[in-house]
Amino acid sequence: MRSSSKRGIVDVVTLGCSKNLVDSEQLMRQFDALGYQVRHDAEKPDGEIVIVNTCGFIGDAKEESINTILQFADLRKQNKIGKLFVMGCLSERYLNELSLEIPEVDKFYGKFNYTDILKEIGQEYRADLRLERKLTTPNHYAYIKISEGCNRTCSYCAIPIITGRHRSRFIEDIENEVKGLVASGVKEFQLIAQDLSYYGQDRYKSLKLAELTERLSDIQGVEWLRLHYAYPTQFPYDILKVMRERDNVCNYLDIALQHVSDNMLGKMRRNITSAQTYELIDKIRQEVPDIHLRTTLLLGHPGETEEDVEELKNFVQKVRFERLGAFAFSNEEGTYAYKTYEDNIPDEVKQNRVNEIMSLQQTISAEINQTKIGKTLKVMIDRVEDEYFVGRTEYDSPEVDPEVLIPTSTEGVRQGEFFNARIFDATDFDLYGN
Incomplete structure (x- = not known):
C-alpha cells in the first residue's frame, strides 16, 4: 500500500x-x-x-x-x-x-x-551548521542554551538521571551563536540552562555567568537579555551588578526556590536554609531594586506537614514574588525521594496545596499589576490576537509571564518592534496600554 x-x-x-x-x-x-x-x-x-x-x-x-x-x-x-x-x-x-x-x-x-x-x-x-537553528519562535526572540546537565542532587528531580552532569558551553561558541541570530533579526534572548548559577565552574573552574552576560550584552543588536533557571545555592552575586548597570540586561530573574521551611529544604536536599533564602532575596532586591523575580514552588513532597505549608504561604505573602508557579510532587523512579521516602500524601491534598499557593499569588499579582497603571513601559510586540497587539515588558518572558495588550486601532505598531506603552488598566495577570 x-x-x-x-x-x-x-x-x-x-x-x-x-x-x-x-x-x-x-x-x-x-x-x-x-x-x-x-x-x-x-x-x-x-x-x-x-x-x-x-x-x-x-x-x-x-x-x-x-x-x-x-x-x-x-x-x-x-x-x-x-x-x-x-x-x-x-x-x-x-x-x-x-x-x-x-x-x-x-x-x-x-x-x-x-x-x-x-x-x-x-x-x-x-x-x-552546529551554531545555526531554524527558529520556531517569532523572528525577534530566541532561546540560548548555555549548558546541559546538572550537578545538584535534589531529592525529587530526575533531570541529572536523564542529562548527566553539568556541561557548560564555551563562551565564544555562545557569542558566535548570538551574533548569527542578531544578523538574522533577533533582538531578544532568553538565556536558559538547568542551572544558570553553575555556568562556567566545570569548564573554567570559576562561575562565569556574569562574564558571559556582559560579553553578550556588548554585542551590537542585542536589545534584551533575560535569565532563566538560576539555583539559589552558590548563587553568582556578581550577575546583579551586570543586571543593574547594563540597560539591555533585563531586571528579571527566574530562580526556582521550591520551598522555604527548613524541614522541607532538608528533605529536598536543597543545601540552603530558610534564613539563607530570605537573605538571598533581600540581597537581590537591594542590588537591583527594580527586579522582577520569578520562582517555582513544589508542594506535597514526602514529609511535608501542614505547618510547612503554612510557613510557605507566609513566605509567599511576605516576599511577594512578581511571578510564581507551583506544581505537585511527582514520585520519579530513580530519584533519592523515590528510593528513600514513602509517597504518602494523597494527590488531592497535593493539588489543594498547589491551588492555595496559586490563589495567594493571584491576589499578589493583581496588586502588583495595579501599581503599573499610569506608567510608561518599553514593550516588545509579539503578535496580533483578535483586537489587540500582544506584547511584553522586560519583566515578562515569553509563554509564562503576563502580557501587555494594545488595541489594534493604535497606529504605527508592528510585530517584532519595541514601543513605549502607557498602561491604563490591569487585570490579575495582564496589562492594557496605548
Whole structure:
C-alpha cells in the first residue's frame, strides 16, 4: 500500500521545555539545509518524516509524551505518515522499554544522539551548521542554551538521571551563536540552562555567568537579555551588578526556590536554609531594586506537614514574588525521594496545596499589576490576537509571564518592534496600554 505521507516534508513535534525546543531547532536547520520543507507543531503532521521530541521530567509530562508517540505510531501503522523517530528526555530515560513496547516507531534516540537521525535516512550531519537553528519562535526572540546537565542532587528531580552532569558551553561558541541570530533579526534572548548559577565552574573552574552576560550584552543588536533557571545555592552575586548597570540586561530573574521551611529544604536536599533564602532575596532586591523575580514552588513532597505549608504561604505573602508557579510532587523512579521516602500524601491534598499557593499569588499579582497603571513601559510586540497587539515588558518572558495588550486601532505598531506603552488598566495577570 502506498504511503499517504507528503514527500519532502519533515514534521517536528516538540514537547516539554524551551531547552528541548532548542534541540528541535538545531535538528530542523540540518533538514532545512538538505532541502526538506520543515514544519514545527503542525496542526496535522503527515510528513515523509515525523520526529517527536519528548519530555520525561514528571508524571504528567511523561504521560503526554507517551500519548503523543502512540498517536503517531497509529498513523504510522495506517501508512498515513512515513518514517517515525522519537528523541528527547523520555527516550533517553526509557530507550529499551519504549523500543520493545512501541515497535511502530522506526527508531528511538536519546537526548544527545538525535543528529544520528540524519544517518538513518542516508544523510550526513553538517558540523558547519552546529551554531545555526531554524527558529520556531517569532523572528525577534530566541532561546540560548548555555549548558546541559546538572550537578545538584535534589531529592525529587530526575533531570541529572536523564542529562548527566553539568556541561557548560564555551563562551565564544555562545557569542558566535548570538551574533548569527542578531544578523538574522533577533533582538531578544532568553538565556536558559538547568542551572544558570553553575555556568562556567566545570569548564573554567570559576562561575562565569556574569562574564558571559556582559560579553553578550556588548554585542551590537542585542536589545534584551533575560535569565532563566538560576539555583539559589552558590548563587553568582556578581550577575546583579551586570543586571543593574547594563540597560539591555533585563531586571528579571527566574530562580526556582521550591520551598522555604527548613524541614522541607532538608528533605529536598536543597543545601540552603530558610534564613539563607530570605537573605538571598533581600540581597537581590537591594542590588537591583527594580527586579522582577520569578520562582517555582513544589508542594506535597514526602514529609511535608501542614505547618510547612503554612510557613510557605507566609513566605509567599511576605516576599511577594512578581511571578510564581507551583506544581505537585511527582514520585520519579530513580530519584533519592523515590528510593528513600514513602509517597504518602494523597494527590488531592497535593493539588489543594498547589491551588492555595496559586490563589495567594493571584491576589499578589493583581496588586502588583495595579501599581503599573499610569506608567510608561518599553514593550516588545509579539503578535496580533483578535483586537489587540500582544506584547511584553522586560519583566515578562515569553509563554509564562503576563502580557501587555494594545488595541489594534493604535497606529504605527508592528510585530517584532519595541514601543513605549502607557498602561491604563490591569487585570490579575495582564496589562492594557496605548
